[in-house]
Amino acid sequence: MFERYTEKARRAIFFARYEASQFGSQVIDAEHLLLGLLREDKVLYRWIPETNAERLRRRVEQHSPPREQIPTSVDLPLSASSRVILKNAAAEADRLAHKHIGTEHLLLGLLDEENTFAAKLLRDRGADPAQIREHYACREDVSRPLSFQRGSYKDLGFRSLSKETVEIHGARWKVDYVRDVVNLCRSYNWHWHKAQWTPRDIAIERKTGRVSFDLSLANDPANFDLVKGGWKKDHCFVCRWELCQSDNAEHAVGYTNGHDWVCTECYTKFFERPDFFNSAYPEIT
Numbered sequence: 471m472f473e474r475y476t477e478k479a480r481r482a483i484f485f486a487r488y489e490a491s492q493f494g495s496q497v498i499d500a501e502h503l504l505l506g507l508l509r510e511d512k513v514l515y516r517w518i519p520e521t522n523a524e525r526l527r528r529r530v531e532q533h534s535p536p537r538e539q540i541p542t543s544v545d546l547p548l549s550a551s552s553r554v555i556l557k558n559a560a561a562e563a564d565r566l567a568h569k570h571i572g573t574e575h576l577l578l579g580l581l582d583e584e585n586t587f588a589a590k591l592l593r594d595r596g597a598d599p600a601q602i603r604e605h606y607a608c609r610e611d612v613s614r615p616l617s618f619q620r621g622s623y624k625d626l627g628f629r630s631l632s633k634e635t636v637e638i639h640g641a642r643w644k645v646d647y648v649r650d651v652v653n654l655c656r657s658y659n660w661h662w663h664k665a666q667w668t669p670r671d672i673a674i675e676r677k678t679g680r681v682s683f684d685l686s687l688a689n690d691p692a693n694f695d696l697v698k699g700g701w702k703k704d705h706c707f708v709c710r711w712e713l714c715q716s717d718n719a720e721h722a723v724g725y726t727n728g729h730d731w732v733c734t735e736c737y738t739k740f741f742e743r744p745d746f747f748n749s750a751y752p753e754i755t
């Protein structure tokens with residue numbers, strides 16, 4: 471489904487999923503796509519002249535107040551609107567004869583789904599789809615940040631992108647991705663402590679099979695089943711390494727903020743050494 475997506479567009483979806491979990495939403499909705507998109511690609515603010523990151527987020531929070539967070543390891547589906555938005559984004563790319571689907575197409579896809587709060591928010595703040603299309607119509611490569619000259623990209627206050635990779639559990643990961651996710655973890659949840667992973671009790675909605683850690687739901691046994699120790703693993707927020715009950719300490723012990731988990735390797739490499747990215751890769755800011 472995401473083969474045509476640029477790396478930035480993929481990361482925007484990743485961040486949208488994160489936003490949904492932070493808002494305690496059971497689905498990834500249009501406003502989470504919007505927040506994820508703008509978190510990943512701040513250049514897009516140029517198309518929304520009458521706002522900034524803080525004000526926009528406040529409006530979304532007023533519209534749908536955050537509920538109890540859902541761990542990021544829970545898989546959240548896209549809402550019906552979000553699925554339409556992704557279809558719109560592909561259609562926008564086709565229309566512009568672009569092979570890739572980038573963050574600009576996702577922004578247009580959001581605007582096209584006119585009945586969503588996210589689209590209204592964008593339009594009310596000056597986003598004009600016609601203007602955006604016109605801009606990208608003659609610039610096939612504009613969504614690829616590497617086409618920016620490195621110097622000018624930095625001068626604009628945006629980080630440069632690098633092809634460097636870093637090793638985690640023997641696999642290579644893009645430095646950009648790892649740094650972004652680590653920064654995200656740090657900015658949202660600064661307190662992490664070392665812990666032995668243990669199974670958790672969960673409530674499962676009978677009709678849909680959806681899982682919740684809100685055990686008070688089990689007070690409604692007609693609709694929910696309480697499953698003791700039903701949550702059998704988590705994944706490292708950074709590298710997806712499995713944390714579970716195991717004799718192998720690398721799997722059995724990690725760091726947690728109460729919701730999310732990070733494996734020991736990621737924690738010691740990136741969290742305990744806040745200068746990791748700067749010292750290992752001096753060209754990255």
Ligand SMILES: [Zn+2]
Nearest residue numbers: 706709733736
């Ligand atoms: Zn990890």
